[in-house]
Amino acid sequence: MLRLILKAFLTIILFMFWHSASAQDSTATGKYDDIAVYYQYENSRDIYIEDTSLTDIHIGDNLGLKMDYLHLRGLTTAASPISYFYNKTAGFDYGMNGLRQNELRNDNIKYFDTKSPFTSLNFSSGTGKQHSFKMVHTQNVTSDWNFAVMMNRESFEGNYLQEGGKMTNVGASTIYKGKRDRYVFKGNFVFNDIQNQESGGLVTTDGFSELEDVKQFSSAVKLEDATFQKRSYGVHLIHGLNLGKTSEVKLNDSITIEKFTPFARLSHTMDVRTEWFMYADQSIGSSTDSLVYFNPTDSSFTLDSNKASYFENGVTLSLLKLFAKSEKRNYRVDIGAKHQYITLYRNYEREYLNNYIVHAKVFETESSKYDLNLGGYYIVEGPNKGDLLGQISYQKNLGTDSLGMPKNKIIIEAYYGKREASEFYKKYYSNHFEWDNDFLKVASYGVDLNFKNVPFGIDFSAKYSITANHVYLDSLAAPKQLSSDFACASITAAKLLKVWKFGLYNRVKYQYTGNEVLRLPELVTRHTLYFENMVFKDVMKLRVGVEAVYISDYYSNSYMPVTNQFYYQNGVSTGDQLYLNYFMSFRIKQARVFLKYENINGKFSDEILYSTPDYAVMKGVIRFGLSWLFKN
Numbered sequence: 001m002l003r004l005i006l007k008a009f010l011t012i013i014l015f016m017f018w019h020s021a022s023a024q025d026s027t028a029t030g031k032y033d034d035i036a037v038y039y040q041y042e043n044s045r046d047i048y049i050e051d052t053s054l055t056d057i058h059i060g061d062n063l064g065l066k067m068d069y070l071h072l073r074g075l076t077t078a079a080s081p082i083s084y085f086y087n088k089t090a091g092f093d094y095g096m097n098g099l100r101q102n103e104l105r106n107d108n109i110k111y112f113d114t115k116s117p118f119t120s121l122n123f124s125s126g127t128g129k130q131h132s133f134k135m136v137h138t139q140n141v142t143s144d145w146n147f148a149v150m151m152n153r154e155s156f157e158g159n160y161l162q163e164g165g166k167m168t169n170v171g172a173s174t175i176y177k178g179k180r181d182r183y184v185f186k187g188n189f190v191f192n193d194i195q196n197q198e199s200g201g202l203v204t205t206d207g208f209s210e211l212e213d214v215k216q217f218s219s220a221v222k223l224e225d226a227t228f229q230k231r232s233y234g235v236h237l238i239h240g241l242n243l244g245k246t247s248e249v250k251l252n253d254s255i256t257i258e259k260f261t262p263f264a265r266l267s268h269t270m271d272v273r274t275e276w277f278m279y280a281d282q283s284i285g286s287s288t289d290s291l292v293y294f295n296p297t298d299s300s301f302t303l304d305s306n307k308a309s310y311f312e313n314g315v316t317l318s319l320l321k322l323f324a325k326s327e328k329r330n331y332r333v334d335i336g337a338k339h340q341y342i343t344l345y346r347n348y349e350r351e352y353l354n355n356y357i358v359h360a361k362v363f364e365t366e367s368s369k370y371d372l373n374l375g376g377y378y379i380v381e382g383p384n385k386g387d388l389l390g391q392i393s394y395q396k397n398l399g400t401d402s403l404g405m406p407k408n409k410i411i412i413e414a415y416y417g418k419r420e421a422s423e424f425y426k427k428y429y430s431n432h433f434e435w436d437n438d439f440l441k442v443a444s445y446g447v448d449l450n451f452k453n454v455p456f457g458i459d460f461s462a463k464y465s466i467t468a469n470h471v472y473l474d475s476l477a478a479p480k481q482l483s484s485d486f487a488c489a490s491i492t493a494a495k496l497l498k499v500w501k502f503g504l505y506n507r508v509k510y511q512y513t514g515n516e517v518l519r520l521p522e523l524v525t526r527h528t529l530y531f532e533n534m535v536f537k538d539v540m541k542l543r544v545g546v547e548a549v550y551i552s553d554y555y556s557n558s559y560m561p562v563t564n565q566f567y568y569q570n571g572v573s574t575g576d577q578l579y580l581n582y583f584m585s586f587r588i589k590q591a592r593v594f595l596k597y598e599n600i601n602g603k604f605s606d607e608i609l610y611s612t613p614d615y616a617v618m619k620g621v622i623r624f625g626l627s628w629l630f631k632n
Contacts, residue, residue, distance in 0.1 A: 037118045037138070037631075039110040042186065042236070045371065049405065050112075050120075052629055054532070054543045058583040058594040069101050070551075070611055072559055073618075074130065074156040076102060076165035077196055080557055080566045080612060082521055084488045084513060086444040086465060088391075088417060090377040091340045091355045091384055094308045095422025096277055098564040099230045103192040104150070104171040106236045106271070111175045111186060112138040112148045116631055124625030126596075128618055129157035132625075145176040159618045161221045162199030168192070180246075180260035185239040192233070198226040198279075198561035201614025222614070226281040228564050234273035234310075240265045240318075265318040269338070273310040278303070279430075279562050304430040304562060307345035308423075314338030314357075332363040334375070340382070346429045355382035370396040386441065389417035401454070411450040418443035421471040424563075425479040432562050439481045440469045446488075457496030457505075464489045472517050473567035477560040486515035501533045503545075517568050521575050523552040540588045547581040556612045572613040579609075579617075590629040597622055 037050035069079035078098035087093060112118070117139035124132045131154070138148035150173075155166040173188040200222030244262035281302045316336030340355035361375025376390035391413065398408035418441040420426070426437050446465025452458065470482040490511035497504045505528040511520055530545025553576035557566035580601045585594035598621040599609075609617040 038113045041107065041110065042188075042238075043107055047405070050118075052590075052592075054541065054585045054587055054592060057585050057592055057627060058581075058596045058623075058625070070556075071101075072611060072615055073158060073163055074128075074154075074165055075132075076154055076156065076167040076194055078559065078564050078566070080559075082524060082551070083490065083509075083511065084465070084518065084520060086415075086417065086446070086467065087419060087422075087442075088389055088415065090338070090357050090359065090387070090389065091312075091379065092310070092342050092353065092382075093422045094275060094344075095424030096230075096275075096306070096564060097422075098566070099194050102167055102169075102194055103232060104152070104169045104190040106188060106190070106234065109150075109171050109173050109188045109190060110148065111173050111188075112146050113175075114138055114140060114146070114631075116140075119630040120627065121630075122625065122627045124594075124623055126598075126623035127621045128159055128163075129155070130621075130623065131155050144178060145174070147174045148172065160199065160202065160219055160616065162197040162223060162226070165194070165196035167194045181262070182242050182260065183239070184242070185237075187235070187237045189235050190233060193229075193231050195227060195229045198223050198228050198281075200226070200561055201559070202616060223281065223561060225283040226279070226561055228561060229278045230276070230564070232273070232275045234271065236269075236271050238267060238269045240267035242320075262320050264320060265316075267316040267318065267336075269312070269314040269316070271310060271312040274307070275309075276305075276307045277564070278305045279564075280304075302431045304432070305345075305347060306428075306430070309343040309345075311341040312338060316359075330365060332365070334359075334361040334363075336360070344423070346427075349429065353383050355384050356380050370394070384420045387417075387419040389415065389419070391415045405454070407454050409450075409452045412448070413450075414445075414447045416443075416445040421479070421481075424565075425471045425473075428563075430562065433478065435478060437479055437481075439471055439479075442471060443468045457494075457498075459492075459494040459507075461492045462490070470515070470518065473557075473560070473565055474517075475568050475570070477558075477563065477565070477567040482515070482517060486513060486518065488513045488515070488518070501531055503530050503532060504528070505530075519555050519557055519568070521552045521554045521556075523550070525550045540586050542584075542586045544584045545582075547583065549579040549581070551575045551577050556610075558613050559615065566612065569613060572610075574610045574612060577609050590631070592627040592629075594625045595623075596625075 037052075038047055039050060040047050068081065068083045070082050071077050071079045079101040118137070120134075120136045122132070122134040124130070133153045134151070136148065136150045138146060140146045150169075150171045152167070152169040155164075157164045168191075170191045171188060174186070176183075176185040178184070203220040203222055242260075242262035243264040243266065244260055246258050246260050248256050249259045250256045279302070284300055284302050314336060315338075316334055319333045320330070322331040322333060336359050338357040338359070340353075340357070342353040342355070344351040344353065357377055357379050359375065359377035361373055364372040372394050374390075374392045376388065379385055379387040392415075393411065393413040395409065395411045397406035398410070400406055421437075421439045421442055426439060428435055444465055444467040446463065448461065448463045450461045452460075464487070466485055466487050468485045470486065471479055472482065474480045488511070490509060492507070492509040494505070494507040497506075505526075507526045509524045511522060511524075513520055526547070526549050528545055528547045530543050532541065532543040534540070535542050553573055555570055555572070556574045558569040558572075559566055578601060579599050581596060581598045582600055583594060583596040585592065587593075599617065599619050609619075611617050
C-alpha cells in the first residue's frame with residue numbers, strides 16, 4: 001500500500017512539473033491569482049470565499065484539529081464533543097446526533113455565486129485502506145441563477161477487527177434572484193448514508209509490546225458482527241416575494257431608469273426530512289461486553305430500528321427599510337410562524353406530533369459596517385410547548401480588503417433559552433433499552449465574544465454560559481437529569497506568525513466546566529510550523545511542515561454502539577496525549593497535492609493512545625491527497 005501511494009505521488013509530481021514548466025502564463029512568473037468563488041450559508045448573512053490555498057489542505061483526520069469534536073475511529077464514525085454547545089434550534093430534536101458531524105445538512109450546505117463554472121475534485125488515500133473522494137461543481141446558469149452539486153465518499157478498514165466504515169453524502173443547492181430582486185428562491189437536497197462496523201472496543205487495552213499489523217488484526221474485540229447505520233435525506237425550499245414600488249430615477253439629462261424599492265417581503269419555507277437508524281448484530285451470543293446487551297429480547301440475534309420523519313412549513317413577513325435614516329442605514333422587522341409535523345417510528349410503534357412556533361426578529365443595519373439584531377422564538381403548542389429562545393447580537397466590520405471582505409470583525413452575542421430534552425432522552429424503546437422520562441426543560445443563558453483580524457492572522461473567542469437541568473447518559477448509558485446548575489467557560493486564541501518564508505500557527509483552547517458529568521479536556525492546542533516557498537523557477541508553491549496536537553488529561557465518555565451515543569464513565573482517563581504529524585503540500589496552477597504522516601510519535605512508542613476508553617487511535621498513518629480545481 002505504501003509503495004503504491006509513493007509511486008502515485010511521484011508520478012503526479014513529475015507530470016505536473018513537466019506540464020507546468022512548459023506553460024507560459026502568469027503562474028510561470030510566480031504571479032497567479034487565487035480562484036475567488038463566493039458562497040454563503042442558509043442561516044448566515046456573511047459571505048465567504050472558497051479556500052483554494054495550501055492552508056490546512058492536509059487536515060482530514062480525527063485528532064481534534066478543529067477542537068470541537070473527536071471522532072471515535074475514522075471520519076465516518078461517531079464524534080464526541082470536546083466543547084460545550086447549547087441547542088439553539090427551534091422545535092423537535094430526535095437527539096441521536098452521534099453522526100451529525102459527518103452529514104450534509106441544511107445548515108452546512110453552501111449556496112454559491114460564480115461568474116464561470118467551478119469544479120473541485122479531491123482524492124485522498126492512506127494506511128488502513130482509507131479512501132476519500134470529494135467533488136463540488138457549481139455554475140451560474142444565468143446571471144441570476146446558480147446551481148451546485150456536491151458528493152463525498154469515504155471508506156476505511158482500520159487497524160483492528162470490526163473497524164471498517166463507509167459514508168456517502170450527496171447534495172445539491174440552487175439560488176435564484178429575479179430581475180430587480182422581486183423574487184428570490186433557495187433550495188437544496190441532501191442524502192447521507194453512513195455504515196459502520198461496531199467492535200465495542202478492544203477486550204484487552206494494556207500489555208501490548210508492539211503494534212505490528214498482525215498483532216492488531218488478531219486482537220480480540222467485544223463485538224464480532226455488529227453494525228450501525230444512519231440514513232438521512234431531505235429537501236429544503238425557501239422563496240420570497242418582495243413587495244414595493246417602481247419609480248423613475250434620472251441618471252442624467254438624457255437617461256432615465258426604473259428603480260424598484262421594496263418595502264416588504266413575504267417568504268415561505270418548507271422542509272421535508274427523514275432520519276433512519278439501525279443497529280444489527282448477527283452473533284449476539286459471542287459478545288464479551290455485558291453492558292451492550294443487558295436486556296436483549298433474543299439471545300442470538302438483535303435488530304434495532306428507529307425512524308423520524310419531519311414535514312415543516314413556515315411563513316415570514318419582513319418589513320424593510322423602516323425608519324430609514326439614509327440609503328445605507330435602515331431597520332427591518334421579521335415576524336413569522338412555523339408548523340412542524342413529526343412522525344416517529346420506534347420498532348413497531350408509531351407516534352404523530354405537532355409543534356406550532358412563532359418567531360420575530362428586529363435588525364438594524366448600516367451597509368457593510370455593522371449589524372444589530374434582536375429576536376427569538378416561542379413554541380405555543382405541541383410536545384415542545386413552552387420552549388423559547390431570545391438572542392441579541394452585534395457585529396461590526398472594520399475595513400475591507402480588495403475583494404470586499406472584512407479585515408476586522410467583532411461579534412458579540414447573548415442568549416437565554418429553555419427547551420425540552422431531546423426525544424431520545426425522554427422516550428426510547430429497543431431490544432436493549434427502554435425508558436419513558438418526564439424531564440424538566442433544559443435552560444441556559446450565556447454570552448459569546450468573537451474577534452477576528454485577517455491582516456495579522458488573529459482569531460479570538462470567549463464564551464461563558466450557565467445551564468440548568470442538563471440531561472446526560474449515565475454510567476449505564478441511560479438518561480439522567482442533573483439537579484444542579486453549572487457554569488461553562490472557554491477561551492480560544494489563534495495567531496499566525498510569518499517570518500521570511502516560515503509560518504507558525506498556534507491555536508489554544510482553554511475551557512472550564514463546573515460539572516462532574518460534563519467531561520471536557522481543559523486544554524486543547526494545535527501548533528503548525530511550516531516553510532513555504534516558490535520552487536522550480538516559480539512554477540510550484542511548496543509547503544513543508546510539522547504539526548502538533550495536544551489534548552489534556554480527562555475522563556472522556558465511553559461509547560455505546562447500540563445507540564451510537566457517548567455516555568458517562570469515571571474509571572479510565574484519556575488525554576494527556578500528544579500527536580505529531582509531518583506534512584508536505586504543493587500547488588501547481590490549480591492543482592494541490594499533499595503527503596502526510598500522522599501520529600509519528602505513536603509509531604515509535606509502545607504506548608497505545610485512545611480517543612475514548614477501549615478505542616485505540618491508529619498509529620503511523622500515511623495519507624496522500626490530491627485536489628484539482630477547474631474554472632472555465
